[in-house]
Amino acid sequence: MEREEYREKLEIGYPLITARNSHESSILIVVISTFIVVMGSLNFGFGVGFSSPSESGIMEELGLSTSQYSVFGSLLTVGAMIGAIMSGYLADYLGRKGALRLCSLFYLVGWLTTAFSKDIVPLDIARLLVGFGAGLTSYTVPVYIAEISPKNMRGGLTTTNQLFITTGILIVYLLGTLLKWRVVALIGTIPSILLAAGLFLIPESPRWLAKAGRDKDFKEALQALRENQYDVSYEATEIMEYVEELESLPKARIIDLFHRNYAPAVIVGVGLVVCQQLCGINGVIFYASAIFKAAGYSSGQSASVGIAILQVPLTAVGAMLMDKSGRRPLLMIAAGGMSVSCFIVGLAFYILRHSQHSALQLVGSRLALFGLLAYIATFSLGMGGIPWVIMSEIFPINMKGIAGSLVSLVAWFGGWIVTVSFNSLLSWSAAGSFFIFCGVSAFTVLFVAKLVPETKGRTLEEIQSSFKL
Template identity: 50%
Template sequence: MEEEMREALMREEKKESNGSDDGQPWMVYFSTFVAVCGSYEFGACTGYSSPVQDAIIKDLNLTLSEYSLFGSILTFGAMIGAITSGPIADFIGRKGAMRMSSASCIAGWLVIYFSKGPWPLDIGRLATGYGMGVFSYVVPVFVAEIAPTDLRGRLTTLNQFMIATAASMSYILGTVISWRALALAGLVPCAILLFGLFFIPESPRWLAKIGRENDFLASLQKLRGKNADISDEAQEIQDYITTLDGLPKPKLLELFQTRYLRSLTIGIGLMVCQQFGGINGICFYVSSIFELAGFPSSIGNVTYAILQIVITGIGASLIDKAGRKPLLLVSGSGLTVACTITAIAFYFKVHEVFLEAVPTLAATGLLIFPINIKGRAGSIATLTNWFGAWLCSYTFNFLMSWSYYGTFFVYAAINALTVLFIIVVVPETTGRSLEQLQASINK
């Protein structure tokens, strides 16, 4: 009996000490902060095209189709980044992939800043898109791999919070500074990230995967604190890596086998639902939507930006309490309602019904929009995400030319299907380690 009590006390002590010397995993927080500077860069890239549209078109004498290409080519670059993101992150590590992404974004912003015509502008936008595509994969993977189970939800949600914050800041800054100055502002998060990478450890799970056992243990110890007992967590990671090593390495077509099919379906399905719901069209061209609805674009941009930060912050604070699946359902339902309201607003305008209500309805619809596997599978899912983003952002202006309200009714229908997909297919992940989650999905 005494021995059982002693073991229980030891287990409790492990739980209390697991994380860091004083119960606060400061290195996990610091490493997350450095990594999500990549997420901020992501948001800066996506938010750039909306507030500068009129200024760039005027300064460089661009046509609407030329500017649509400039806005959407970002996501084409991100598709290229998505194809290479998994192999790069597996080959040179998560930190190496983030360094490469930063370099691509820095080069892209400088080209945009010095652009005198559409071609340099597009090349710069393509380069920032490539960096974005890699960031979109490697940042959440890195954060998930360094975080303890009880913090993983909140810390990975910081990725979305930083994207929303950066996009919102771009909307706000774009109303007061020139488009060239806004391009230079995109260099700041990259500089912070590159500097911070010198002080944070590499992902312990990646180090374990490539067989660098001493580095793996040192990294995990640094993340959890020098006095933390990491034996149980290290053993769980090692056991999972050993199990993976015993499995055949899947080729591209083999990813569609039954054992991997559910993971792939969830990953690709969520990406398709997210992008075809219209969010990138909204983010890229929110200024022009407000103008079309007769709502002051400067006021709309700032209000939209502030609400995105608030909504994403609330989501980040609730994710571990409410769970990811309920928040996905709330987000999908909100998108459906938002698109429907905006569609009704434009329907009224086109048919000259309740014209005095159109600006308010359109603004209401837009302002409640939330911003919402690894290796080859991760690349496929990320590629799907960015292909959808490119298709949405490129076709948005053309769809609006076809029908203002029809565009948003289409988006509303897609978002309604998203809610159904989440209910039927997507599992809850709260409270599970990465290894437990993968085991439950692929069993």
């Protein structure tokens, strides 16, 4: 009944909510809300980066073998896959904020357990907990940001998810060179606490509230997220009509992902994260030290920090460009640049392997350095963040939980496959490995050109309706 009365008021131009203060600009609420939820992304980056600078300290203090530490490091991915499987359901059942509260709890308990672990068992459990938080974060944060953002700001704001992941990696790398690993783990609790506290200050996703039938809360949240004098009646009507249309459909099931109305979006979402992972990025980041040593550079830790430093500003540049240039051009430029960069690295390793001449060896080392830095730069510009932006935009709200969980799971599983096989690939042929990544990146350009739609400047409802056949 409330929805019918609400629609009648909208049709006669009744203002949704009276502005409380004409001098307030509630766009600020969108920015603040984004900053608060990406504390989860910052913690995600902490988790990914923690195992690298902490390796020697943990192994010496707890007396771990190399294999035991490798298991510890890999458990983040295992926990993340579990979190990814459950992320869509939890974000739909608990709400976006409820799922993020759960993220903060898992991160907090995980980091505290890490800091006070005396042997390998609690340390492994802690790693699983942080991984679960990361898997839940990888879906929930971009979806929440996309659902609260105005269409002209959505791309840049959603990319802050990837920006804060890279920032978290950089911070933990730097802290790891200065502080003991237990202190670094305790510092990891800070973003968890900020996220948990900040969630009390920001609105829930209006689209989730509309789907949950909480119409009064939906109106208040939507108006709070827009300028107070802005008439949200058209946007509100569009969201409510779209939600009501979806409510008339049967409850979403996994098999529905293959329905002709949803399969194109699933192909785009899954295809992008498969391309993102199979281009080799996790292998390059996780084993940067070994790659640089193979290319003739001795300081592996410095190389890892250098890569982390490079990622942050270029991810920020990508975020600023996204709502101006569009998603597709940035994706194709990034994937094309990665393909060229991987070819250069592959050529460099071929020279290093097959030539003993000192001048050619020097050329090979310099080419490898240039190619690896260019690879990281172009990945950060587009391929790092845009697949998650598009994933958060293309699925209708009734399928978002199931489809988002699938995309997140595929991304984490793909990352695990690359990480596990990377050393074997390098042992087989360093040059051949990068030529393979070159081919995958080139295929990504074609995939984006043929199948990925441009979502810039369109509402989520317009994007999702465009996939219907």
